[in-house]
Amino acid sequence: MKLLIVLMLIFSFQSQAQIKSGYLSAEDQKYYKNDSFDGNNQRERIDSLVKETNSLHQVIATLRAEIQVLKKDVEELKKAK
Numbered sequence: 001m002k003l004l005i006v007l008m009l010i011f012s013f014q015s016q017a018q019i020k021s022g023y024l025s026a027e028d029q030k031y032y033k034n035d036s037f038d039g040n041n042q043r044e045r046i047d048s049l050v051k052e053t054n055s056l057h058q059v060i061a062t063l064r065a066e067i068q069v070l071k072k073d074v075e076e077l078k079k080a081k
Helices: 002-017 040-081
Strands: none
Touching: none
């Protein structure tokens, strides 16, 4: 009986060591906080992630367009030499 209890305790400690807590740490949320303790339900948290992802895609598209313009300008400057 004692052996069974000890084995159960060891197993429970191992399973807790492998699974953090199910929540993102502050390091994982360095730039965008979406903590479950903010009072938002799962759907609101997912919606905010979708909005954030869409805004990031918009920024990436803008940066790509600016890079193309800069590459074109660099090529023109190289030709001017």
